[in-house]
Amino acid sequence: MSKVSKRTKIASALVGVLAIASSNLAVANPLSDVQKADGKIHTSAAASQKKVDKYFDQAQDLLIQYDSVAGERETLKDYNDYVAKLVADQETTMAAIQSDIDGVDALRQGVVPLMFKMVDALDKFVKLDLPFKTDVREERVQRLKEILDSAEVTLAEKYRLILDAYSIEREYGTSTNAYEGKLNLGGKEVLVDFLQFGRVSLVAQSIDQKNAWVYNKETKSWDELNDGYLRNITKAIRQARGQAAPDMFALPIPAAEAAK
Structure with a gap:
């Protein structure tokens, strides 16, 4: 074989190899682009998922806040209703008080x-x-x-x-009292012990217990009592002062007035 033909064959072989290589390059470029696009899609999808997750979490927080606010609103509504009833009752009381004041x-x-x-x-x-x-x-x-x-x-x-x-x-009118005082007899004052027996009888006894008098409502004067009353009056005075135990005693009682 001649040298020319060998060179021709070698050249043809190189051309074939270059053709195949060019063909592979032409196929490889679109595949790489697809892979890159797919990577971008996955990256974008991941970013979108993160946003969705973020918005979902925010929505959940807002829902929890809404439930809390709704519960507080119901509580406030119940409280406002209670206060409104108190105010209405107070207004009724104030109206009654004002009515009383107006009647003073x-x-x-x-x-x-x-x-x-x-x-x-x-x-x-x-x-x-x-x-x-x-x-x-x-x-x-x-x-x-x-x-x-x-x-x-x-x-x-x-x-x-x-x-x-x-x-x-x-x-x-329902008590018996004894007290010391002065009795005016004919312009002369005598120191005596008075004994007030309800409103039934009022007697006086001299401090030396030798004389006694009873008040006469008819004449508005003092009538002297006989000595028979002295002991009983002394006993009654001591009992009225708490100086003797309760016991029976006799006092001069004016006769009841006849009805007219």
């Missing part, structure tokens, strides 16, 4: 004249009653008159003091 003036108009009448009646009663503890009782009535004209004492307190005075006078 009318009440004063009725109570004030009544209190003056009660004090006047008490004053007359003390003057017409048996003259026991006269100074104390008259001073109490005078004090009530001064209180009625005082702006420093409330209306309720004035009424209470008047009722207290009436209560004290009522107790006098």
